Amino acid sequence: MRQIRHTRRVMLKAGGGAFAAAAFGPLARAAALPAGPAITRLSEYMAEAGTRALPEEVAEKTKQHILDTLAAMISGASLAPARIALQFAKAHA
Known part of the structure; x- marks a missing residue:
């Protein structure tokens, strides 16, 4: 079995390749697309969630689970x- 040498040069090449894949790969291009209406509505709903009170039934069930x-x-x-x-x-502490 061939042994891989972990030199600084090898690690920098691997890191550069990983960076290029992340920066220019298909996921990076997909992230640049505008959000659709479903994602926009979900984002608004989640952003407003902190200001809404939980229903009493939900709060009680949460207490029971805890x-x-x-x-x-x-x-x-x-x-x-x-x-x-x-x-x-x-x-292990």
């Missing part, structure tokens, strides 16, 4: 997989 997630985390903290994950996290 509490359920916290309860699952707490109740599973003493199980073997959680202890293994904690040991792994401490070893």
Whole structure:
């Protein structure tokens, strides 16, 4: 199997190729196209979302999901997989 040498020249060539592909490739040309009406409307909707209040039902369901997630985390903290994950996290912190 042929070994690849990672010299500065090789890395600069690869980086230059990646830059050229990103700057002049088909995705770059597609990004330059004007947004269609669906994207424009979606963008407006998302930009205004921060100023609108959530419906009460949605807020209540969100609270339930958060509490359920916290309860699952707490109740599973003493199980073997959680202890293994904690040991792994401490070893790599």
